[in-house]
Amino acid sequence: MSGLNEEFNAKSIIHIDMDCFYAAIEIRENPSLNDQPVAVGGSTAGRGVLTTCNYIAREYGCRSAMPSFKALQLCPNLIILPVRHDLYKSESKEIRKIFKKYTDLIEPLSLDEAYLDVSEKTSNPYELARDIRNEIFEKRNLTCSAGIAPNKMLAKIASDWNKPNGQFEVKNNQIDDFMKKLPVNKIWGVGGKTSEKLSSLDVTTCSDLQQFDIVMLHKYFGKFGTNLYKLCRGIDDRIVVSNRERKSCSVERTFTHNVMNL
Numbered sequence: 001m002s003g004l005n006e007e008f009n010a011k012s013i014i015h016i017d018m019d020c021f022y023a024a025i026e027i028r029e030n031p032s033l034n035d036q037p038v039a040v041g042g043s044t045a046g047r048g049v050l051t052t053c054n055y056i057a058r059e060y061g062c063r064s065a066m067p068s069f070k071a072l073q074l075c076p077n078l079i080i081l082p083v084r085h086d087l088y089k090s091e092s093k094e095i096r097k098i099f100k101k102y103t104d105l106i107e108p109l110s111l112d113e114a115y116l117d118v119s120e121k122t123s124n125p126y127e128l129a130r131d132i133r134n135e136i137f138e139k140r141n142l143t144c145s146a147g148i149a150p151n152k153m154l155a156k157i158a159s160d161w162n163k164p165n166g167q168f169e170v171k172n173n174q175i176d177d178f179m180k181k182l183p184v185n186k187i188w189g190v191g192g193k194t195s196e197k198l199s200s201l202d203v204t205t206c207s208d209l210q211q212f213d214i215v216m217l218h219k220y221f222g223k224f225g226t227n228l229y230k231l232c233r234g235i236d237d238r239i240v241v242s243n244r245e246r247k248s249c250s251v252e253r254t255f256t257h258n259v260m261n262l
Contacts, residue, residue, distance in 0.1 A: 010172075012125035013240060014116040015147040015155035016132065018095070019164040021112035023054040025091055026081050028141050037062070037078045044068040044080065051083055055164060091140065098135050102128060107240045113159075115152055117240035126169050133167065150175070153188040153236035175234040180207040187231045189224065197221070206232040 018024070022040040027033045037057035042048020048068040060075035072078055092111040099106050105117035116132075118125050129146040136144055146167035147158025154170045161168035170178050184203055185195045197220065203209050209217075209232040217225030230236070 011117065011119040011150050012121070013149055013152055013155040014118055014125060014129045014132070015149075015152070015159040016099070016114055016116065016129075016144050017146070017156075017159045017163070018112040018142060018144045020052050020054050021091075021142075022052045022083065022088055023057075023081075024142050025088060026084075027054065029087075033079060037075050039068075039071060039078055039080045040083055041071075041080055042068055043082075044072060048080075050080070053078075091142075094140060095136060095142075098132065098139065101135075102132055105240050105242050107242060115155065115240045117242075126167070129167050129169075133165075151234070151236040152238050152240065153231060154178075154234055156188070157182070157186050170234075179232065179234040180205065180210070182206045184209050184232065187228070188236065189227065189231070194221070194224070 023038050026040060027038055035056070037054065037060060039050045039053035039057050039062060041050035041052075050062060050064055050066050050068060050071055052064050053062045053071070057071070057075055057078055060078070062071045062075055062078060068080055071080070088111050092108075096106065096108070096114070099114060099116055103116050103118050103121065107115040107117075109115070118128050121128060125148045129148050133144055133146055136142055143165040145159050145163045145165060147155040147161065148167065148169040149155040149158050150170075150172050154175065158168040158170050182205060184190060184198050184206055187206065190198070198204075198209070201212075201220070203212075209228065212220075212229075214226060214229040217229050219225070221228060
């Protein structure tokens, strides 16, 4: 990968991901829930689903987008709280204020995660990520995880590495080895159908995918094949877009009855 995309590999990107954000806020607001399995989501009376849940609930197999009734089957003592949009939005704004103390180049992905470009800072990016996480905990009493890397894809992957309440860095000289061992479904843009197709080609790791040349990948995946060729080598030239419109709150809404027309 030497010599490829040097400008972007010189960057320092931090991806911050709040730990089970909605549930963590609810527990902070009601500390008696601290050692209980807690979820935020729809009622079991209808066809509600979980928006998120804390790590105690996840130990029972509960997860986001799971029907609430199924979550209660797995974890009978699960406390399911209603979604409070305004509270989560307000908290997200406060966390964004902390980000702005470290950089103006912030790209929010949702209420609970964002990219920060700290390339122009003289401080070590790993230490900056640690400082940001510490300040969020000290001022907001919430934990988050961070990934530090030369580009957005690697930073997002890295933020999952030491969750919860941890951080991980992929340095420029570590990219080759890191990518070779990485499961291919961790690549940005690889969803269910692409994963299935890759599996049919006996591709499970990025090392496997690197055996295909760009012509073959284009044959199998069209335009996205060109992207795959670069992404499986840890190359991602997307920049942090600070004026990017944030996605929705990612709240699941399931109707009580089937809806034929919207």
